[in-house]
Amino acid sequence: NNIFKAIQTGENVISYINSFAKPLNDLLMGDLFIKIRNQVKDIHTEYREVRLFVATHMHAGDGNVHTNIPVHSHNTQMLHQAEAVVDEIMTLASDLGGVISGEHGIGLTKYQYLSDEFKQEFIEYKNKIDPNGHFNKGKLMPGSGLDNAFTPSLRLVEQEALILESSEIGEINDMVKSCLRCGKCKDVCTTHVPEANLLYSPRDKIIGTNLISEAFLYEEQTRRGVSINHFDEFNDIADHCTICHRCEAPCPVNIDFGDVSIKMKNILVKQKQRHTNIAAKVSIAYLNMTKPWQINLTKKLLIDLGYKAQHIASRLSKPLLKKQPNKTVGNPSALTQLITILDKPLPTDTGMAPLRSLLNINDVGTIPILAHPDKSNADSPSVFYFPGCGSERLYSKIGLATIALLYHQGVKVVLPPSYLCCGYPQASAGNEAKSK
Ligand code: SF4
Ligand code: SF4
Structure with a gap:
């Protein structure tokens, strides 16, 4: 009992790997206990990822100590624990004779920690020197603090966490959240061709995906209704990926944007917001067929005759299509798509029957x-x-x-x-x- 208490209070710190995992693995050796060993490992990973730590840094000149508590903003439990830690820090700072402040001001989040006495003194002082409230209107006066903060994200962060936890946007967020923005994936990506102004690298797509997810969350939190434009942007990013999975190998945190694209398309299909062009629809319909007569007929019409028609149209339009459309981001226009389709003649020797x-x-x-x-x-x-x-x-x-x-x-x-x-x-x- 005493040992457990000492561990729980932090009085006795033990190493998970040396003092716990190793002896446990020795004890539970063999295939029979593999499930238990894996479960213990999963529990440890889960708790390690949500461990809170307080980073402090300071201004040596003016004596301010800043505290930072990194959290995963999609984890409500972690957010609440961090709030409790902040409460402890503020109490400790006051008990040690410090004051709640910051070199650039008190800040919206710290107002709640000021004593009533301090607030009253400040109100009297402010009313005396600035009775009409010209300077920093409302700050540190009754009604300031987080409750009436203008910055919605401060008040909405908990709602955001709840939405992320229970939505598919949260799953996308989980898939890309560890991106370091290092750009090591750029070189291998088939949709990243800077000289052609095609800049859809996994890194850029992750930044774009994050921005769109933020927009979804903001609209959901503020009950404005989700803008249909965001779905178009989601389609645009998802379509600019050939699902080749080449980006995973150079990525130091093993992000495979191919999987992310599939997940995005999945969400769009479920929301009935997936845009696919006619060629993609026909191709998928052909692949879904299983009846021999359907396959034979479609192969004849779609591939044998279709390729020939494209071949002829490409040759005939060659003199008219001297100037290539500029490569760019976003959805190409119908004309651009037509020019691209006719750009190179397809082979007419489409081969044999199925x-x-x-x-x-x-x-x-x-x-x-x-x-x-x-x-x-x-x-x-x-x-x-x-x-x-x-x-x-x-x-x-x-x-x-x-x-x-x-x-x-x-x-x-x-x-x-x-x-x-x-x-x-x-x-x-x-x-x-x-x-x-
Ligand atoms: S899977 Fe997509 S993002 Fe990754 S390298 Fe291939 S095309 Fe680029
Ligand atoms: S290599 Fe991985 S971590 Fe680096 S930018 Fe690309 S996806 Fe992000």
Whole structure:
């Protein structure tokens, strides 16, 4: 009991790693206790992240000591604990004979700590020398302090924390909050091309995302109604990411903006605010198809004929489209998009029919096993080959070549029962339901 009390009061400080985690891990060794060990580790991480510490710095000349208590502004519990610590600091400062002040003024948050006696003295002094309140009107006078503060963020910070804790904006905030703004991710990002004035690096997008989240929170707190423009800006940022995940490797705090973009699209889909262009909609619809006749027909119309039409239009418009539109940020206009589409002619050799048509295995429901009659036997190895949409319905040459390679090696090739998409394009587009 006494030991626990000493630990709780801070009288006896023990090292978590040396005095607790190590002996505990030795005691709970093996797979059987892995869940307990992980849970203890999670509890420690959770508490370590919300530990409060007080940083002090001072002005040696005038004797002011500043105290700073860093908090996660999205954590209400931490905010309340920090307030309690501030109360303790103020009491301690007064008990030690100090005064509540600051070299640039008392400040809105410190007014509550001034004694009634001090306030009364100040009121009398101020009324005597500035009866009409010309100087710093209202400051330190009755009615000042946080309750009537003009700065809304001071009063709304708790509401902000509650909104963040319970909303998806909070999840986005959690994903990007540790960004150091170091810019190490810029070089690898496919949407960061400074020479083309395309400045959508993960760093810039995180700054933009934070600003939009702030705007959402401010409007939610002040009950102004969320502006539809913010959703457009969210769309703009989310669309400027190819979900290549390359930014995670150079990031010292392991932020993968690809995942952030997916989450943003997810929110937009749920809020029915996701804007996708017609080409993206048609492509996703094509990938969602599983019926062979639909896939064959769409491949003919969309890819074979569509590519040819674009090819011809691109060649014909070449003399008219000498000047390229300026690369810029924001949503390009319809004309800019058209010029970009016609910029380079697409190949007209779009290849063969979809894979299952080529192999003549169009009936849905049977699981095809392709085995070489001479080279494979009952003991031959089997490979389950999932061609995915790329090598199944877009570039069937690749799928066919892969199967041929295995087949001629005597390997039995097992295919899925029908045309199937892995769901990644749908997940990347923010459509979680369709990706499953
Ligand atoms: S995932 Fe997005 S933000 Fe990250 S490098 Fe790729 S395009 Fe850039
Ligand atoms: S590398 Fe990571 S921490 Fe640095 S700016 Fe990019 S996202 Fe932020």
